[in-house]
Amino acid sequence: MLRVGEALIEKIHEHGARDYPNECCGALLGNDEGANRTVLGLVPLVNQRNDSPRNRFSITADDVRLAEKEASAKGWELIGWYHSHPDSPARPSEFDREHAWPWYSYIIFQVEKGEPREMRSWRLDDDRVKYQEEGIEFISSVPR
């Protein structure tokens, strides 16, 4: 289960709406307690796929290292990533799967005509063949 505070959900939604019709992306920082994870902060990032930003996103290794540093400065971990699917369902594409690693939580949310819609979270199986959906628990305030 991935627990996400409503304020952070709102920030992710705003990011997706702002960048529509392009894909938005960012890092999820928080705690990994084994079966449960809690998102405590975000690092919104710039989609570097200038050639086809409407159906692709990319985050450079430098931005990944930046997000890792930000997480460890707060005593958290970099637990995953979020990205939007403009006018497309909130499920991982084959392209997503080819570029994923297990362990990370991948939040995907649909932005339909500029409006944020369904949000789901996914984790890749260890054999890389398919994803398992990870339930999102929306919480009103983030426990410390």
Place this chain on the structure above:
Amino acid sequence: MGVKVIIPTPLRQFAGKRESVDLEANTVAEALGSLTSQFGELKKHLYSDDGRLRSFVNVYVNDEDIRYLQKEKTTLQQGDTISIVPSIAGGTE
């Protein structure tokens, strides 16, 4: 050369839960070869089926991207630190 490979958090579960692995290698290719022969489960997350490093897998020697060195042929010095960092990519269908 004795070098250290830092294992990224998502892959630690495939490397005996270690944060880093010390090994002997003269090149980056040797270091990654030794790492993946010790921990076979790591292989499919670092390499694609054609045996090449996955496009989103980046390797650094002491903070220098090997793409700007001699790639996997980059030679190592005693005490070098190798980091494996993903770049993140995806999209819709």
